Amino acid sequence: MKQIETKFNVRYSETDQMKIVHHSNYAIWFEAGRSDFLKSSGISVSDIEDEGILLPLYEMNCQFKKPAKFEDEILVLTGLKGLSCARVIFTYKVYQVNTNVLLATGETMHAWTNKFLEPVNAKKKIPEVYDILSLTLKSEF
Amino acid sequence: MKQIETKFNVRYSETDQMKIVHHSNYAIWFEAGRSDFLKSSGISVSDIEDEGILLPLYEMNCQFKKPAKFEDEILVLTGLKGLSCARVIFTYKVYQVNTNVLLATGETMHAWTNKFLEPVNAKKKIPEVYDILSLTLKSEF
Amino acid sequence: MKQIETKFNVRYSETDQMKIVHHSNYAIWFEAGRSDFLKSSGISVSDIEDEGILLPLYEMNCQFKKPAKFEDEILVLTGLKGLSCARVIFTYKVYQVNTNVLLATGETMHAWTNKFLEPVNAKKKIPEVYDILSLTLKSEF
Amino acid sequence: MKQIETKFNVRYSETDQMKIVHHSNYAIWFEAGRSDFLKSSGISVSDIEDEGILLPLYEMNCQFKKPAKFEDEILVLTGLKGLSCARVIFTYKVYQVNTNVLLATGETMHAWTNKFLEPVNAKKKIPEVYDILSLTLKSEF
Numbered sequence: 076m077k078q079i080e081t082k083f084n085v086r087y088s089e090t091d092q093m094k095i096v097h098h099s100n101y102a103i104w105f106e107a108g109r110s111d112f113l114k115s116s117g118i119s120v121s122d123i124e125d126e127g128i129l130l131p132l133y134e135m136n137c138q139f140k141k142p143a144k145f146e147d148e149i150l151v152l153t154g155l156k157g158l159s160c161a162r163v164i165f166t167y168k169v170y171q172v173n174t175n176v177l178l179a180t181g182e183t184m185h186a187w188t189n190k191f192l193e194p195v196n197a198k199k200k201i202p203e204v205y206d207i208l209s210l211t212l213k214s215e216f
Numbered sequence: 217m218k219q220i221e222t223k224f225n226v227r228y229s230e231t232d233q234m235k236i237v238h239h240s241n242y243a244i245w246f247e248a249g250r251s252d253f254l255k256s257s258g259i260s261v262s263d264i265e266d267e268g269i270l271l272p273l274y275e276m277n278c279q280f281k282k283p284a285k286f287e288d289e290i291l292v293l294t295g296l297k298g299l300s301c302a303r304v305i306f307t308y309k310v311y312q313v314n315t316n317v318l319l320a321t322g323e324t325m326h327a328w329t330n331k332f333l334e335p336v337n338a339k340k341k342i343p344e345v346y347d348i349l350s351l352t353l354k355s356e357f
Numbered sequence: 358m359k360q361i362e363t364k365f366n367v368r369y370s371e372t373d374q375m376k377i378v379h380h381s382n383y384a385i386w387f388e389a390g391r392s393d394f395l396k397s398s399g400i401s402v403s404d405i406e407d408e409g410i411l412l413p414l415y416e417m418n419c420q421f422k423k424p425a426k427f428e429d430e431i432l433v434l435t436g437l438k439g440l441s442c443a444r445v446i447f448t449y450k451v452y453q454v455n456t457n458v459l460l461a462t463g464e465t466m467h468a469w470t471n472k473f474l475e476p477v478n479a480k481k482k483i484p485e486v487y488d489i490l491s492l493t494l495k496s497e498f
Numbered sequence: 499m500k501q502i503e504t505k506f507n508v509r510y511s512e513t514d515q516m517k518i519v520h521h522s523n524y525a526i527w528f529e530a531g532r533s534d535f536l537k538s539s540g541i542s543v544s545d546i547e548d549e550g551i552l553l554p555l556y557e558m559n560c561q562f563k564k565p566a567k568f569e570d571e572i573l574v575l576t577g578l579k580g581l582s583c584a585r586v587i588f589t590y591k592v593y594q595v596n597t598n599v600l601l602a603t604g605e606t607m608h609a610w611t612n613k614f615l616e617p618v619n620a621k622k623k624i625p626e627v628y629d630i631l632s633l634t635l636k637s638e639f
Contacts, residue, residue, distance in 0.1 A: 083506065087533060087543070088379050088526045092265070092372040092427060095333070098273045099247075099370055102240035103511045110510060110569070120510070121569050124233070132239045136277040142333055145374060146533070146544050192236070192283055224365065228392060228402070229385045229520050233513040233568060240511055244370045251369060251428070261369070262428050286515060287392070287403050374547070377615070380555045381529075384522035406515070414521045418559035424615055474518070474565055 077211055079112040081151040082172065085143055095142035101179055102135065105167045108153035109183065112165065116207050128201055130163065130185045131192060137181035141171070148172040158212050160198045160205075162186055218352055220253040222292040223313065226284055236283035242320055243276060246308045249294035250324070253306065257348050269342055271304065271326045272333060278322035282312070289313040299353050301339045301346075303327055359493055361394040363433040364454065367425055377424035383461050384417060387449045390435035391465065394447065398489050410483055412445065412467045413474060419463035423453070430454040440494050442480045442487075444468055500634055502535040504574040505595065508566055518565035524602055525558060528590045531576035532606065535588065539630050551624055553586065553608045554615060560604035564594070571595040581635050583621045583628075585609055 083104075091097040113120060123130070143149060150170040157164035162185065169179040187197040198205045222245075232238040254261060264271070284290060291311040298305035303325065310320040328338040339346045363386075373379040395402060405412070425431060432452040439446035444466065451461040469479040480487045504527075514520040536543060546553070566572060573593040580587035585607065592602040610620040621628045 084530070084533070086526060087373060087529050088381055090374040091369060092374065092376040093270050093272060093331075093333075094374040095272065097370050098276065099240050099243035102243065103509060106240075106510050107507075110507070114569075119569065121567075129234050131234060131236065131283065132280050134277070134279050135239065136275070138275050139273050142272065144544075146537075146542065190234075192234075225389075225392070227385060228388050228514060229522055231515040232510060233515065233517040235515040238511050244368060247369050248366075251366070255428075260428065262426075285403075287396075287401065375552050375554060375613075375615075377554065380558065381522050381525035384525065388522075411516050413516060413518065413565065414562050416559070416561050417521065418557070420557050421555050424554065472516075474516075 076154050077214060078152045078154045079108065079115045081108045081111045081153065083107065083149055085145050085147045085149060087145055090145050095144055098137070098139060101137050101139070101169065101181060104149065104151050104169060105135075105153070105165070105181055105183055108151035108167055109165050112153040112155065116211055118204050118207060123201060123204060126201060127190050128195060128197070129188045129190060129192065131188060132183050133186050134184040135181065137179060139179050141176055141178045143169070143171065143178050149178075155208060155212050156182065158205075158208050160187070160196045161194055163208065217295050218355060219293045219295045220249065220256045222249045222252045222294065224248065224290055226286050226288045226290060228286055231286050236285055239278070239280060242278050242280070242310065242322065245290065245292050245310060246276075246294070246306070246322055246324055249292035249308055250306050253294040253296065257352055259345055259348060264342060264345060267342060268331050269336065269338070270329045270331060270333065272329060273324050274327050275325040276322065278320060280320050282317055282319045284310070284312065284319050290319075296349060296353050297323065299349050301328070301337045302335055304349065358436050359496060360434045360436045361390065361397045363390045363393045363435065365389065365431055367427050367429045367431060369427055372427050377426055380419070380421060383419050383421070383451065383463060386431065386433050386451060387417075387435070387447070387463055387465055390433035390449055391447050394435040394437065398493055400486055400489060405483060405486060408483060409472050410477065410479070411470045411472060411474065413470060414465050415468050416466040417463065419461055421461050423458055423460045425451070425453065425460050431460075437490060437494050438464065440490050442469070442478045443476055445490070499577050500637060501575045501577045502531065502538045504531045504534045504576065506530065506572055508568050508570045508572060510568055513568050518567055521560070521562060524560050524562070524592065524604060527572065527574050527592060528558075528576070528588070528604055528606055531574035531590055532588050535576040535578065539634055541627055541630060546624060546627060549624060550613050551618060551620070552611045552613060552615065554611060555606050556609050557607040558604065560602060562602050564599055564601045566592070566594065566601050572601075578631060578635050579605065581628075581631050583610070583619045584617055586631065
């Protein structure tokens with residue numbers, strides 16, 4: 076399975092008074108991984124949005140296994156799990172780089188929509204993007 | 217089922233360039249609801265933390281049904297779904313107040329831990345808090 | 358000087374590992390106050406934006422006097438300090454409600470722009486909004 | 499003047515419905531730069547905090563010159579402007595990497611405190627850290 080690596084350092088602002096990274100940041104880290112995954116396939120989210128196509132979430136889940144802490148270097152591994160004319164599913168694994176400890180896992184489910192957030196058929200509307208993702212998905216097996 | 221209401225307005229900073237509330241904010245809104253739920257039962261998160269007991273998440277999920285937008289008034293309904301010596305589960309429903317439209321649902325699963333994030337038995341460590349939550353849960357049926 | 362009150366509770370996610378509210382949140386609290394100030398004058402930011410007029414910041418400053426903490430109830434007092442065809446200046450005071458202690462003060466300076474972020478003359482483009490703000494400013498003395 | 503470079507990509511969550519980076523994020527970017535500045539001098543914020551010394555802000559200002567946008571690569575240049583037993587001042591310049599356009603400038607003023615946020619004399623409490631910063635400051639001229 077094609078997985079893209081995204082690395083960054085925990086920011087102080089991401090900590091909370093438990094002295095760990097606040098859980099809401101994992102959604103943001105997943106998104107950083109997703110952006111890199113698409114970019115690595117030659118797909119720019121900005122370009123898709125300029126064509127009037129959005130990719131909002133309709134569902135997400137996250138399993139928090141170990142806390143991330145300030146000054147940790149973080150690695151997000153992002154993969155494409157599913158694709159259809161209407162939907163895309165990404166999976167994520169978050170690691171602490173120094174120790175290689177798995178901190179969290181998760182999935183985000185997205186719908187292809189127009190800018191009014193109405194469903195569109197990605198295969199018809201942005202066929203080049205759809206084909207790239209389709210090939211990426213098939214190459215995983 | 218006892219459900220606590222939390223109301224607030226969408227903040228401009230919570231929007232993203234899709235002109236909707238960024239999905240990471242729902243985790244923060246759930247947390248606002250959870251704080252109010254505990255407070256309404258006479259439980260202060262700060263007091264529990266002062267006793268050395270934390271309640272970090274080990275899992276969360278969220279279903280996004282309709283987008284929230286800037287200047288929307290938001291209602292979060294928070295309920296207690298499960299409780300054990302080791303764990304607590306909360307459920308959430310997020311509504312747009314004006315229209316009564318359901319925007320999102322979700323759950324957060326938490327572990328009772330000490331300040332080193334090691335598991336503790338809440339029934340033994342903070343029996344008063346545990347009893348209050350236990351009665352709240354039973355009173356739901 | 359007309360000052361509008363905005364009240365809310367500190368969110369857990371707003372804390373950092375110093376166990377105080379992270380300073381980046383004051384910009385967000387100022388904005389909540391600013392939104393309420395405009396709303397209280399009958400001005401909707403969304404409506405202005407629908408007319409293609411934006412009000413981005415070109416400068417801000419903040420003085421942090423005492424830390425805000427989790428579960429504090431916060432009061433933001435927002436006032437209009439200056440107005441011209443090109444610019445608007447707001448001032449803010451942030452209080453802890455229970456103690457009436459002043460936590461922070463600040464200012465935000467904004468430019469009237471079109472959606473390409475190019476300067477526009479607010480007096481010409483949105484005269485009703487300009488006049489309301491102008492009267493508000495004058496009524497302060 | 500010693501200036502440390504910090505590079506990262508704009509995150510989608512950092513945008514707002516003006517389709518630019520929300521201004522509250524610059525405080526977070528400054529902080530990322532500040533962490534790197536200290537780290538480059540061999541100073542770990544976590545280590546200082548473990549010794550019971552905190553460095554909260556008492557003031558900040560920011561001048562926003564051009565908007566940052568999603569997928570921009572950002573460069574923060576961080577410098578040390580002032581140092582005393584009681585205080586530290588950092589300066590920041592934020593650039594868009596591709597175009598070398600200056601997006602924002604700013605300063606943050608910090609007080610050396612104990613964990614109760616009471617003032618301490620850094621020269622006495624953490625002399626090694628103070629001396630490193632002092633030399634860094636002098637080497638700037």
